[in-house]
Amino acid sequence: MASRNGVPRGVTFKNEKASSATNYKASSVKSKHPARRCASLGPAGSIKDVSHVPGRVRVAVRLRPKNAEESVADADYADCVELQSELKRLKLRKNNWDSDTYEFDEVLTEFASQKRVYEVVAKPVVESVLDGYNGTVLAYGQTGTGKTFTLGQLGEEAVSDRGIMIRAMEDILADICLETDSVFISYIQLYMETIQDLLNPANDNIPITEDPRTGEVSLPGATVVEIRDQPSFIELLRLGETHRFAANTKLNTESSRSHAILMVQVKRSIRSGEPSSSDDENHSQSAKNCNPPIVRKGKLVVVDLAGSERVHKSGTARTSLVVTIGPSPRHRGETTSTILFGQRAMKVENMLKIKEEFDYKSLSKKLEVQLDKLIAEGERRQKAFDDEVKRISIESQNHISEVERKFSSELEKERTKCQMDYLESIKQLEEKWITNPQSQQMNGFSNGLCDRVEHNMPLSEEVAEVKRLLENEIQLRKTAEEEVNNLKRQLSQLTSSEVWSKLVFVVSLITDLLFCCLLPVSFLNLTSLKFQEGRPAEIHRLHQMLDDEAYEKKKLQDEITSLQSQLLQLTFEADQMRRYIDKLESGNGFSRSHSLTSPSKQPQHKDRENGHKSSFNSLFEQVGLQRILAMLESQDANIRIHAVKIVANLAAEETNQERIVAAGGLTSLLMLLRSYEDETVRRVAAGAIANLAMNEANQEIIVAEGGISLLAITADDAEDPQTLRMVAGAIANLCGNDKLQVKLRAEGGIRALLGMVRCRHPDVLAQIARGVANFAKCESRGTTQGTKTGKSLLLEDGALPWIVQNANNEASPIRRHIELALSKCERYDCWGCTLGAGTHISGLLPGRYKESCPSDPYTVRYWELEDGRGILLPSATPLDG
Numbered sequence: 059m060a061s062r063n064g065v066p067r068g069v070t071f072k073n074e075k076a077s078s079a080t081n082y083k084a085s086s087v088k089s090k091h092p093a094r095r096c097a098s099l100g101p102a103g104s105i106k107d108v109s110h111v112p113g114r115v116r117v118a119v120r121l122r123p124k125n126a127e128e129s130v131a132d133a134d135y136a137d138c139v140e141l142q143s144e145l146k147r148l149k150l151r152k153n154n155w156d157s158d159t160y161e162f163d164e165v166l167t168e169f170a171s172q173k174r175v176y177e178v179v180a181k182p183v184v185e186s187v188l189d190g191y192n193g194t195v196l197a198y199g200q201t202g203t204g205k206t207f208t209l210g211q212l213g214e215e216a217v218s219d220r221g222i223m224i225r226a227m228e229d230i231l232a233d234i235c236l237e238t239d240s241v242f243i244s245y246i247q248l249y250m251e252t253i254q255d256l257l258n259p260a261n262d263n264i265p266i267t268e269d270p271r272t273g274e275v276s277l278p279g280a281t282v283v284e285i286r287d288q289p290s291f292i293e294l295l296r297l298g299e300t301h302r303f304a305a306n307t308k309l310n311t312e313s314s315r316s317h318a319i320l321m322v323q324v325k326r327s328i329r330s331g332e333p334s335s336s337d338d339e340n341h342s343q344s345a346k347n348c349n350p351p352i353v354r355k356g357k358l359v360v361v362d363l364a365g366s367e368r369v370h371k372s373g374t375a376r377t378s379l380v381v382t383i384g385p386s387p388r389h390r391g392e393t394t395s396t397i398l399f400g401q402r403a404m405k406v407e408n409m410l411k412i413k414e415e416f417d418y419k420s421l422s423k424k425l426e427v428q429l430d431k432l433i434a435e436g437e438r439r440q441k442a443f444d445d446e447v448k449r450i451s452i453e454s455q456n457h458i459s460e461v462e463r464k465f466s467s468e469l470e471k472e473r474t475k476c477q478m479d480y481l482e483s484i485k486q487l488e489e490k491w492i493t494n495p496q497s498q499q500m501n502g503f504s505n506g507l508c509d510r511v512e513h514n515m516p517l518s519e520e521v522a523e524v525k526r527l528l529e530n531e532i533q534l535r536k537t538a539e540e541e542v543n544n545l546k547r548q549l550s551q552l553t554s555s556e557v558w559s560k561l562v563f564v565v566s567l568i569t570d571l572l573f574c575c576l577l578p579v580s581f582l583n584l585t586s587l588k589f590q591e592g593r594p595a596e597i598h599r600l601h602q603m604l605d606d607e608a609y610e611k612k613k614l615q616d617e618i619t620s621l622q623s624q625l626l627q628l629t630f631e632a633d634q635m636r637r638y639i640d641k642l643e644s645g646n647g648f649s650r651s652h653s654l655t656s657p658s659k660q661p662q663h664k665d666r667e668n669g670h671k672s673s674f675n676s677l678f679e680q681v682g683l684q685r686i687l688a689m690l691e692s693q694d695a696n697i698r699i700h701a702v703k704i705v706a707n708l709a710a711e712e713t714n715q716e717r718i719v720a721a722g723g724l725t726s727l728l729m730l731l732r733s734y735e736d737e738t739v740r741r742v743a744a745g746a747i748a749n750l751a752m753n754e755a756n757q758e759i760i761v762a763e764g765g766i767s768l769l770a771i772t773a774d775d776a777e778d779p780q781t782l783r784m785v786a787g788a789i790a791n792l793c794g795n796d797k798l799q800v801k802l803r804a805e806g807g808i809r810a811l812l813g814m815v816r817c818r819h820p821d822v823l824a825q826i827a828r829g830v831a832n833f834a835k836c837e838s839r840g841t842t843q844g845t846k847t848g849k850s851l852l853l854e855d856g857a858l859p860w861i862v863q864n865a866n867n868e869a870s871p872i873r874r875h876i877e878l879a880l881s882k883c884e885r886y887d888c889w890g891c892t893l894g895a896g897t898h899i900s901g902l903l904p905g906r907y908k909e910s911c912p913s914d915p916y917t918v919r920y921w922e923l924e925d926g927r928g929i930l931l932p933s934a935t936p937l938d939g
């Protein structure tokens with residue numbers, strides 16, 4: 059049978075399923091659209107899943123309905139074909155009784171809709187194009203059989219009439235992503251060997267190129283327009299049809315002889331990680347990520363062949379051919395030819411190959427982005443690393459510091475502990491040392507201490523020495539306290555008895571105590587200077603104890619000083635009492651001594667006196683002049699009183715007078731006199747000054763320190779006879795100094811001396827008389843030596859009346875001093891100025907002739923009478939007797 063012979067072997071419609079299955083397994087092509095595969099395998103039947111038989115040209119036959127003309131003209135004739143669509147068979151009538159049967163991949167009756175035709179003929183091809191393959195949809199048939207209707211019907215009047223082109227584009231646009239994918243079209247017409255651009259009619263001779271390697275045909279000169287939506291595509295199709303119609307009119311061609319070709323280029327980008335059809339199953343994911351992005355380029359070619367039979371050279375495309383036939387028996391020959399063409403086409407098997415390219419441009423951009431990300435990430439990690447290193451460094455430094463701090467702290471603790479242990483050891487050794495009697499010898503201790511201080515002894519030795527000093531101080535203080543108590547008891551006994559030996563014993567005892575108490579003080583001071591800084595707490599504590607001990611000792615010393623002053627005063631008073639007793643015993647009421655306070659020098663008592671003086675001076679020497687003088691400025695009034703008495707008593711001794719002044723005693727005494735606070739103090743101070751004034755060198759010092767004025771003030775102010783007596787005695791002593799004559803008068807000394815006669819106390823008057831006599835003696839000596847001229851300063855201050863008045867005073871001391879004064883002033887003739895002639899002056903040596911002063915009409919002359927009295931004579935009185 060012709061029909062049998064017309065079906066390619068192994069590709070018969072019946073064997074389609076088995077063959078398809080076999081090919082499917084053998085093919086490397088896998089559809090990424092299972093839903094679309096399912097659609098192509100729908101119940102309505104199809105060309106048996108063209109995806110499973112990718113290479114063979116799929117051929118469907120479509121029968122156009124009878125048109126109006128055919129319905130009339132062929133009304134009496136049967137159609138030339140009979141379709142058995144379910145069997146996908148077509149019977150071509152040869153005559154009334156015979157026909158040939160042909161099998162096709164699909165048999166579409168005159169009732170098949172445009173939608174069904176698209177789905178069974180073109181849709182699988184379109185899906186292949188979307189997967190990256192080339193696909194071709196061909197229409198072949200006699201003119202007027204519906205090729206254009208099948209492919210290019212725009213369906214402007216009815217959407218259901220839309221042909222394959224529009225439906226294909228509709229599916230493509232629905233499947234792609236406009237952001238990453240793109241669709242381009244070219245629309246040309248092939249007439250004879252000329253290619254005309256239906257989108258640009260001026261471009262009417264487009265060359266054809268063919269890749270010699272792949273055999274792929276391309277039209278690089280054709281207009282390419284990107285399609286973004288369906289309306290624009292429809293508009294281009296309409297434009298193309300217009301241009302085609304115009305071209306055919308111009309060329310006087312028939313559409314049946316020109317081939318319209320629509321080329322649709324679909325570029326799709328495979329998403330990252332999406333396996334491509336060429337990926338190996340075992341390809342690692344990382345390797346895929348490193349691959350450049352892939353662009354699949356599928357191309358759909360829809361061709362209205364218009365009678366061409368070159369379908370066998372449709373290149374690498376999946377091809378579907380729809381052959382269109384008409385029913386009219388009048389075109390039976392053409393129909394037969396068409397059918398046979400379709401049968402031959404079914405034998406054509408193409409090699410399908412997916413069209414994939416690497417998108418290096420996109421890859422470059424992607425790599426640049428990745429590089430930027432990597433650089434940023436590297437910088438971020440570097441910064442994080444640097445920060446981490448910095449943090450670790452800081453933490454490490456902190457940790458090191460903490461460890462160092464802890465180490466230092468522990469080291470300090472250990473050092474302190476060692477130091478404490480060391481001190482404890484020293485303490486134990488010290489206790490052992492203390493228990494050793496031989497170690498406590500004072501001499502050895504003192505010498506050793508001095509040596510260590512001088513040689514910068516170590517700290518431990520310093521501690522030991524200070525401790526030993528402290529122990530010694532404590533012991534000394536205790537001893538001193540006991541002895542003070544004992545001393546107090548003895549003093550109380552002494553005040554009620556005259557057991558001199560006890561007194562001496564007590565004095566000696568106190569002296570010893572003072573010596574013992576004072577000696578360590580020097581050591582303490584020295585030691586204190588050595589330990590000024592850096593002393594440990596133990597040394598500080600010991601020094602604190604030493605300070606406390608020093609304070610207690612100071613108090614003790616003050617008490618001792620007070621007791622000492624009392625003792626000295628008792629000694630002084632006892633001496634005075636003794637002298638008074640001696641005086642009574644001797645029957646002599648007045649000592650010849652000029653000293654107002656010094657012990658008597660009576661020979662019969664000299665031995666005992668010397669013994670007493672020796673004891674007192676011994677005390678003086680032992681206590682020390684400086685300490686005694688310091689008592690004059692003591693805050694304690696009692697001490698001051700006792701001290702001034704002691705100083706006055708000491709000043710009675712010639713050997714002490716210069717020493718006292720040199721040691722500042724005079725200044726202190728003058729201060730006491732100036733700051734009169736107590737009559738006793740003033741009296742005794744004046745007496746002390748009087749005693750000091752016995753020394754010629756002291757006299758000038760007294761005057762230099764303002765003594766004359768102070769004594770004059772005291773003389774004017776005081777009322778106490780004994781005070782005045784002391785003041786008069788002091789001035790009297792000063793009057794015996796030749797150098798002080800002028801100052802005595804100038805500073806009021808003579809005036810004050812004479813002013814004290816108001817007291818009328820014989821002791822005071824005696825001192826006044828002594829002063830006058832001393833002054834007169836100096837003036838007389840000056841006159842004799844020629845250093846003194848003119849009137850007597852003494853007389854100018856008004857001394858003469860008092861002299862005359864008291865020349866016959868019953869008190870022998872007064873009378874004797876006046877007599878002396880007169881005798882020294884015999885050369886002055888001015889004395890008689892205020893005396894009446896015949897005035898008798900008792901006590902004058904008898905028989906002595908006194909010259910008168912020739913220049914003075916009132917020259918006084920007197921004779922010393924034999925009876926011991928003298929008589930003043932007026933100058934006019936002849937001195938015959």
Ligand SMILES: Nc1ncnc2c1ncn2[C@@H]1O[C@H](COP(=O)(O)OP(=O)(O)OP(=O)(O)O)[C@@H](O)[C@H]1O
Pocket residue numbers: 121122123125168199200201202203204205206207208313314364382
């Ligand atoms: N299947 C069909 N159903 C209804 N009308 C059809 C069908 N096929 C074709 N026609 C109509 O038949 C006429 C001719 O069709 P068409 O122009 O498509 O034929 P053709 O093969 O393209 O002719 P040519 O080769 O001369 O261009 C048109 O009017 C068309 O509408």
